Amino acid sequence: MTTTSDDLSKAPTVKGPKRFDKPRTPIGKAGRWSEDRLGAAGGMRKQLNKVFPDHWSFMMGEIALYSFIILILSGTFLTFFFDASMAEVRYDGSYVPLDGVEMSRAYASTLNISFDVRGGLVKRQIHHWAALLFMAAMLIHMFRVFFTGAFRKPRELNWLIGLGLITLGLVEGFAGYSLPDDLLSGTGLRIAAAIMQSIPVIGSWAEFLVFGGKFPGTVIIGRLYIVHVLLVPGILAGLIGAHMALLIKQKHTEFPGPGKTEQTVSGERMYPTYGMKAGGFFFIVFAVCAALGGLAQINPVWLFGPYNPAQVSSGSQPDWYIGFLDGSTRLFPSWEIRLFDHTIPPLFWPTLVLPGILFSLAGAYPFLEAKFTHDKSAHNLLQRPRDVPVRTGLGAMAITFYGVLLVSGGNDLIAKAFDISLNAMTWAGRICLLVLPPLAYAITYKICLGLQRHDREVLEHGIETGIIKLLPNGEFIEVHQPLGPVDDHGHGQLAYAGSKVPKKMNELGNPHGHKIRGFFYPVREKTDIQAELDALAAAEARGEHRQKELTD
Amino acid sequence: MTDEDNLDADADLGFAPAVVDNAGRTAPTRTASRRPSGFRRRAASLAVLIGALTAVGGGYAMLAPTSGADDTAATSQDVEAGRQLYNTSCITCHGANLEGVTGRGPTLVGTGSADVYFQVSTGRMPAPVQGALELRKVPKYTEQQILQLGAFVQSQGGGPQVPPADADLRAGSDQLGDGGELFRLNCASCHGATAHGAPLSAGKIAPDLYRSTDRQLYTAMLVGPENMPVFSNNQITPEQKKAIIAYVQTMKEAKDPGGAGLGRIGPVAEGLVIWTAGLGVLMVSILWIGARL
Numbered sequence: 001m002t003t004t005s006d007d008l009s010k011a012p013t014v015k016g017p018k019r020f021d022k023p024r025t026p027i028g029k030a031g032r033w034s035e036d037r038l039g040a041a042g043g044m045r046k047q048l049n050k051v052f053p054d055h056w057s058f059m060m061g062e063i064a065l066y067s068f069i070i071l072i073l074s075g076t077f078l079t080f081f082f083d084a085s086m087a088e089v090r091y092d093g094s095y096v097p098l099d100g101v102e103m104s105r106a107y108a109s110t111l112n113i114s115f116d117v118r119g120g121l122v123k124r125q126i127h128h129w130a131a132l133l134f135m136a137a138m139l140i141h142m143f144r145v146f147f148t149g150a151f152r153k154p155r156e157l158n159w160l161i162g163l164g165l166i167t168l169g170l171v172e173g174f175a176g177y178s179l180p181d182d183l184l185s186g187t188g189l190r191i192a193a194a195i196m197q198s199i200p201v202i203g204s205w206a207e208f209l210v211f212g213g214k215f216p217g218t219v220i221i222g223r224l225y226i227v228h229v230l231l232v233p234g235i236l237a238g239l240i241g242a243h244m245a246l247l248i249k250q251k252h253t254e255f256p257g258p259g260k261t262e263q264t265v266s267g268e269r270m271y272p273t274y275g276m277k278a279g280g281f282f283f284i285v286f287a288v289c290a291a292l293g294g295l296a297q298i299n300p301v302w303l304f305g306p307y308n309p310a311q312v313s314s315g316s317q318p319d320w321y322i323g324f325l326d327g328s329t330r331l332f333p334s335w336e337i338r339l340f341d342h343t344i345p346p347l348f349w350p351t352l353v354l355p356g357i358l359f360s361l362a363g364a365y366p367f368l369e370a371k372f373t374h375d376k377s378a379h380n381l382l383q384r385p386r387d388v389p390v391r392t393g394l395g396a397m398a399i400t401f402y403g404v405l406l407v408s409g410g411n412d413l414i415a416k417a418f419d420i421s422l423n424a425m426t427w428a429g430r431i432c433l434l435v436l437p438p439l440a441y442a443i444t445y446k447i448c449l450g451l452q453r454h455d456r457e458v459l460e461h462g463i464e465t466g467i468i469k470l471l472p473n474g475e476f477i478e479v480h481q482p483l484g485p486v487d488d489h490g491h492g493q494l495a496y497a498g499s500k501v502p503k504k505m506n507e508l509g510n511p512h513g514h515k516i517r518g519f520f521y522p523v524r525e526k527t528d529i530q531a532e533l534d535a536l537a538a539a540e541a542r543g544e545h546r547q548k549e550l551t552d
Numbered sequence: 553m554t555d556e557d558n559l560d561a562d563a564d565l566g567f568a569p570a571v572v573d574n575a576g577r578t579a580p581t582r583t584a585s586r587r588p589s590g591f592r593r594r595a596a597s598l599a600v601l602i603g604a605l606t607a608v609g610g611g612y613a614m615l616a617p618t619s620g621a622d623d624t625a626a627t628s629q630d631v632e633a634g635r636q637l638y639n640t641s642c643i644t645c646h647g648a649n650l651e652g653v654t655g656r657g658p659t660l661v662g663t664g665s666a667d668v669y670f671q672v673s674t675g676r677m678p679a680p681v682q683g684a685l686e687l688r689k690v691p692k693y694t695e696q697q698i699l700q701l702g703a704f705v706q707s708q709g710g711g712p713q714v715p716p717a718d719a720d721l722r723a724g725s726d727q728l729g730d731g732g733e734l735f736r737l738n739c740a741s742c743h744g745a746t747a748h749g750a751p752l753s754a755g756k757i758a759p760d761l762y763r764s765t766d767r768q769l770y771t772a773m774l775v776g777p778e779n780m781p782v783f784s785n786n787q788i789t790p791e792q793k794k795a796i797i798a799y800v801q802t803m804k805e806a807k808d809p810g811g812a813g814l815g816r817i818g819p820v821a822e823g824l825v826i827w828t829a830g831l832g833v834l835m836v837s838i839l840w841i842g843a844r845l
Contacts, residue, residue: 296829311736412751416750421755
């Protein structure tokens with residue numbers, strides 16, 4: 001018996017080299033073909049083995065990446081039909097209420113896309129919803145990076161690139177919002193022109209430069225079109241590439257936990273698991289954009305009418321990502337500040353100085369934090385937000401400040417919806433802008449400390465089991481489940497390690513913090529059952545008829 | 553309040569249509585009495601009187617044949633019924649002779665049946681309490697009662713008239729483009745391009761137009777209720793008013809081809825949707841993906 005098996009096992013090793021030379025499967029042949037020509041197998045192998053963390057918060061940046069891809073796809077379709085010309089035409093398309101109205105070719109072609117191009121309206125709407133999602137996803141991704149300290153050395157440059165992506169996203173979105181040349185977007189451009197004019201010394205010239213003369217001129221739509229479809233997307237794509245390249249070079253950060261160190265990285269490999277997850281998630285993002293594009297009307301330009309500088313609609317708002325600037329303009333007092341014998345227009349402060357300060361602070365934050373904490377070392381392990389209360393508090397403060405500005409950008413609609421005086425809304429916004437951020441800081445700081453204390457309490461006393469015991473002497477005690485060995489007083493010996501502390505009984509026993517599933521009883525995972533069956537089958541195959549009981 | 557005060561209040565109106573439509577009252581002579589030249593004053597008074605009489609007579613002659621029906625033109629019974637309604641519900645604030653009561657309500661002299669129609673048919677009048685503005689409510693009176701009330705106010709003080717019930721106040725679809733341009737030029741700055749309304753300063757609002765009827769839109773333009781400016785027939789001709797009404801009503805009745813309209817209030821609602829529905833679904837998705845190892 002042994003000799004035959006030896007013979008059999010020898011056979012492949014003799015033929016081995018030949019088999020590697022000549023692959024038999026189609027995939028193997030394709031692989032050989034490309035390897036002979038590209039020689040990329042080594043690099044591919046490395047990339048396919050790249051490890052992605054499995055924490056959910058790492059997928060928020062992916063929403064932004066995927067919505068960018070959706071934007072490119074849907075935007076390319078729109079360029080086939082959009083005419084970025086401000087030449088006047090008389091509309092004779094199928095939307096009757098605008099029949100015979102003078103409008104620019106840009107607006108007419110947008111109406112054409114909406115009503116006469118097959119599938120045009122849904123593509124337009126998908127494009128617009130994806131744009132809103134792109135900006136929102138970048139923002140929440142930024143929140144994740146901020147609150148977990150992922151921006152720290154060596155990743156400050158990626159933080160700055162991300163900030164650049166958000167800034168360019170604002171420009172890109174505003175350019176796209178302006179292209180249809182409807183009454184709403186024209187009003188937005190009018191305000192943009194006013195903001196340019198408000199720049200001291202060069203204001204008028206800046207407006208002339210951008211608009212090719214005085215507002216509105218005849219060139220701005222064509223210029224914005226090239227900015228929107230070529231210039232900014234090109235830079236965005238390049239920056240996204242740099243963002244990802246740095247990510248791959250520096251590897252992912254990860255939360256502290258058992259077996260996690262500054263030198264290691266853990267998670268799912270790109271191929272096969274993470275690639276499947278990410279690919280599937282792309283389709284979920286696309287599905288959300290498509291569902292919104294099909295079910296919820298966005299930017300109905302036909303209701304707004306063509307742009308005419310003599311007209312303006314009440315309730316004209318920018319898309320949400322510009323909303324904070326609208327809000328700051330509404331809240332800022334109409335102070336005419338004189339500097340060096342020149343009046344600075346009031347619009348200059350809330351629309352240029354304020355965002356300048358906000359973005360500068362955001363860009364400088366990683367360096368400021370390193371300076372104030374004297375932390376010059378590199379970090380690949382993240383921090384839980386509760387463990388850095390000052391940073392978390394500052395973040396909450398910034399988000400509250402931004403949130404008040406954003407809400408104030410729509411304060412007329414809130415006033416209308418809830419029958420509040422618009423003047424009261426403005427004053428409430430001003431007061432909230434000054435009062436709420438410090439309050440948010442204080443509350444967040446306190447919450448962080450409370451969470452820290454609770455973590456340490458559980459480490460010391462164990463998890464509350466919910467069992468109350470009556471001792472023979474009549475005393476009631478609550479039974480705690482210690483997390484590790486205890487000392488003479490029954491106190492836990494474990495130190496806080498910066499990772500999640502289990503707080504409930506069903507969180508025990510899994511080092512990665514995944515709860516055991518099941519509401520009343522633990523749900524047995526298919527993989528576990530399969531593992532037991534495999535072990536049983538293997539045992540039977542070895543002839544060891546050891547009965548293994550499958551417990552349910 | 554003395555009688556003289558009332559007369560002064562009338563004289564200060566200086567409201568031309570009221571004078572023309574109400575030739576028998578003392579207003580013309582009192583207005584004229586301020587003018588310097590005696591001969592010119594008398595000549596002007598005579599001219600106004602003749603013109604007013606011609607207008608009233610001609611107007612009556614034109615309306616008389618169609619007034620046999622129910623609610624189109626004012627019969628003396630209508631005026632009488634309107635007077636009774638007025639005495640029941642309006643007199644407390646607007647006074648026994650429509651002269652208004654200080655601190656309660658303005659004079660109704662010269663407001664005409666158009667204003668009465670707008671205010672009462674939208675439920676703004678009779679008002680339960682004084683306020684910065686009145687909001688739309690369920691009307692207290694039937695259409696016929698409203699027209700009777702209007703007939704009474706018209707008979708007392710003159711002013712812009714409510715268009716008759718059989719008048720078609722909506723222009724044809726070929727006028728929609730013009731109507732839209734006029735709407736965006738004159739109305740959108742307060743009511744919004746999609747007619748969803750907007751707040752004005754200090755708690756006042758420009759209401760949404762989604763519940764307004766043709767006649768309410770028409771009379772509102774004619775008389776300019778509350779904070780709204782008057783768009784007289786010299787500024788916006790009746791034909792243009794009908795084009796605006798056609799545009800507004802067509803826009804309101806039109807379905808939203810892109811799906812749910814989100815209140816047609818624009819980017820604020822859209823931003824809310826992406827942050828709640830859009831990002832909400834995706835956050836649940838990433839929690840799900842993150843939980844499935």
